[in-house]
Amino acid sequence: xxxxxxxxxxxxxxxxxxxxxxxxxxxxxxxxxxxxxxxxxxxxxxxxxxxxxxxxxxxxxxxxxxxxxxxxxxxxxxxxxxxxxxxxxxxxxxxxxxxxxxxxxxxxxxxxxxxxxxxxxxxxxxxxxxxxxxxxxxxxxxxxxxxxxxxxxxxxxxxxxxxxxxxxxxxxxxxxxxxxxxxxxxxxxxxxxxxxxxxxxxxxxxxxxxxxxxxxxxxxxxxxxxxxxxxxxxxxxxxxxxxxxxxxxxxxxxxxxxxxxxxxxxxxxxxxxxxxxxxxxxxxxxxxxxxxxxxxxxxxxxxxxxxxxxxxxxxxxxxxxxxxxxxxxxxxxxxxxxxxxxxxxxxxxxxxxxxxxxxxxxxxxxxxxxxxxxxxxxxxxxxxxxxxxxxxxxxxxxxxxxxxxxxxxxxxxxxxxxxxxxxxxxxxxxxxxxxxxxxxxxxxxxxxxx
Numbered sequence: 040x041x042x043x044x045x046x047x048x049x050x051x052x053x054x055x056x057x058x059x060x061x062x063x064x065x066x067x068x069x070x071x072x073x074x075x076x077x078x079x080x081x082x083x084x085x086x087x088x089x090x091x092x093x094x095x096x097x098x099x100x101x102x103x104x105x106x107x108x109x110x111x112x113x114x115x116x117x118x119x120x121x122x123x124x125x126x127x128x129x130x131x132x133x134x135x136x137x138x139x140x141x142x143x144x145x146x147x148x149x150x151x152x153x154x155x156x157x158x159x160x161x162x163x164x165x166x167x168x169x170x171x172x173x174x175x176x177x178x179x180x181x182x183x184x185x186x187x188x189x190x191x192x193x194x195x196x197x198x199x200x201x202x203x204x205x206x207x208x209x210x211x212x213x214x215x216x217x218x219x220x221x222x223x224x225x226x227x228x229x230x231x232x233x234x235x236x237x238x239x240x241x242x243x244x245x246x247x248x249x250x251x252x253x254x255x256x257x258x259x260x261x262x263x264x265x266x267x268x269x270x271x272x273x274x275x276x277x278x279x280x281x282x283x284x285x286x287x288x289x290x291x292x293x294x295x296x297x298x299x300x301x302x303x304x305x306x307x308x309x310x311x312x313x314x315x316x317x318x319x320x321x322x323x324x325x326x327x328x329x330x331x332x333x334x335x336x337x338x339x340x341x342x343x344x345x346x347x348x349x350x351x352x353x354x355x356x357x358x359x360x361x362x363x364x365x366x367x368x369x370x371x372x373x374x375x376x377x378x379x380x381x382x383x384x385x386x387x388x389x390x391x392x393x394x395x396x397x398x399x400x401x402x403x404x405x406x407x408x409x410x411x412x413x414x415x416x417x418x419x420x421x422x423x424x425x426x427x428x429x430x431x432x433x434x435x436x437x438x439x440x441x442x443x444x445x446x447x448x449x450x451x452x453x454x455x456x457x458x459x460x461x462x463x464x465x466x467x468x469x470x471x472x473x474x475x476x477x478x479x480x481x482x483x484x485x486x487x488x489x
Contacts, residue, residue, distance in 0.1 A: 133162035133170050134188065142186055146269040154264060158184070168232060168336075173274065180273060182261060187268040191233055199226050224434035228314060232336035235270045237488075241335035242272065244486035245313070248305045254297050254329045275331040277322025284452055290327040295455030297330045299462050302446050307350070307466045309479045310341040314438040316445035318452065339438045340483070343476040344370060349439070350470060353463070356385075356392045364388065372433030380430060383423040390416040391443055394450075394459040401459070403450040 134142070139160070143151045152158060155174045162170040169187040176182055203222055231237055239260045246257045256275060264271035283294055298321065305311045313320070315337040322331035348370035355363035365381050373384070389396075394403050424430055483489045 133165040134186075136160045139172070139186065142189065143184075143269070146186070146266045147264065155184075174271070176261070176264075180261075182264075182271050183258070183274045184264075185235070185270045185272070187233065187235060195229055195233060199229070220434040221432050221437050224437040228337055228339065228438065231338075234267060235265065236267045238336045238338075239265050239270055239272075240486045240488050241338040242270075244311065244338070244482055244488060245305065245332065245335060247482055247485055248309050248311065249301070249332070252300055252304060255301050256324070256329060256331050257335075258331075258333070275322060275333065277324045277329075277331045280318050280321045280323055280449060281452060283323055283327060284454070286327060288454075288456065291453040292455050292457050293327055294323060294330070295450055295453055295457055296462065298446065298449055299457075299459070300466075301330055301332055302442065303463065303466045307346065307470060308475065309482055310343045310346045310475050311479070311482075312339050312341070312438065312442050313337070314339045314442055316442050316449065318449055321449070337438070339435075339442075340479070340488070341435055341439075343472050343479060345435050346475055347472045350467065352388055353392055353395065356388055357396050361385075371436055373436075374431050374433075377427070379427045383420060383427050384430070386416060386423070387420050391440070394447075395463040396460065398460040399458060400456055402454065402456050403447050403459075 159173040164171040258272035261271040352367035
């Protein structure tokens with residue numbers, strides 16, 4: 040007879056139970072979809088979106104986080120879906136102190152409390168995959184102990200199957216996007232987010248890549264108090280980005296410039312991006328003089344040639360060079376391209392690249408209402424892809440697009456007015472695939488990621 044306390048058995052039973060629960064939730068959404076397909080009616084997409092959002096809201100955990108993730112890519116979901124999924128909150132109730140003690144003992148041993156001068160019993164922050172505790176080391180350093188919830192690996196694996204079902208429904212509903220590669224990309228990144236040893240290395244990588252930007256601060260990991268499911272790092276204090284929405288224009292512009300370098304410097308010099316530019320992952324320090332960058336679970340390391348494609352497409356858009364744009368999409372991995380399909384892709388590219396093509400001081404939206412920003416282009420792209428597509432999204436494109444939209448959202452909230460073109464050109468000084476490859480290789484080796 041199997042031991043009911045066996046952790047492998049518990050993980051398997053947890054996965055089965057979760058699959059059944061989430062599957063039941065999604066089956067209700069599936070029935071709604073089937074009914075709408077048969078009977079039609081007004082506001083069909085809106086009803087389906089509400090049903091699916093309700094199903095995901097009941098499931099909690101990683102799948103809900105993925106739903107939020109895909110909702111940030113305007114060209115993937117119809118507006119009804121994006122609006123409903125954006126309402127989901129990737130929050131989870133914090134584990135109680137008895138549970139925390141057991142989990143910390145499993146990670147650091149029975150004497151774990153003696154390794155801290157103090158350790159907060161209440162979670163300072165709780166999210167979808169884990170929670171953070173405020174603690175102090177014996178040398179006086181204040182630290183954040185990020186502890187992963189139990190059974191997250193089982194939850195992620197069962198949720199991945201449900202994600203395939205979810206995006207399969209999107210494909211049937213819309214038909215303009217082939218999301219197969221997108222599923223694989225999100226799957227890989229979600230699994231990586233559970234590997235706290237890798238996240239610690241990402242933190243080291245970012246501290247190195249941004250070391251010449253003194254206005255950016257990344258936490259410092261405490262490696263001897265970190266494991267595959269626990270990261271201990273220096274505690275960073277700062278104000279929320281949204282606290283500066285009404286700050287003087289000059290302050291908001293300064294914050295926007297710092298955000299630009301936080302994201303684009305690693306991208307154009309090392310082919311690395313922070314794939315989760317959520318507003319909560321930035322803090323502002325010194326009243327607008329510095330930025331804290333937080334949470335390194337979702338980091339995408341690209342082949343250097345991919346960044347060359349990003350730069351080539353920028354230059355193609357800048358000079359209205361169709362052939363160069365075609366070659367850039369090929370370099371990115373878009374398949375079965377045709378002239379018509381490239382023309383459709385260019386609609387979205389001109390929107391994404393618009394601020395950095397325009398050599399003048401401007402806002403990101405440039406006169407368009409923030410709530411409407413990108414919707415017209417996304418709708419037009421989807422309609423054209425229904426005629427010319429579908430387009431198969433290459434996996435490298437997924438987080439590039441998502442991160443660009445997330446960064447743009449921060450600029451919109453700040454109402455920043457800067458010359459994005461000149462900043463981007465400055466970020467390309469000395470750019471070549473060979474230089475990026477050499478820098479990336481050295482940085483990954485230093486962080487233990489090679």
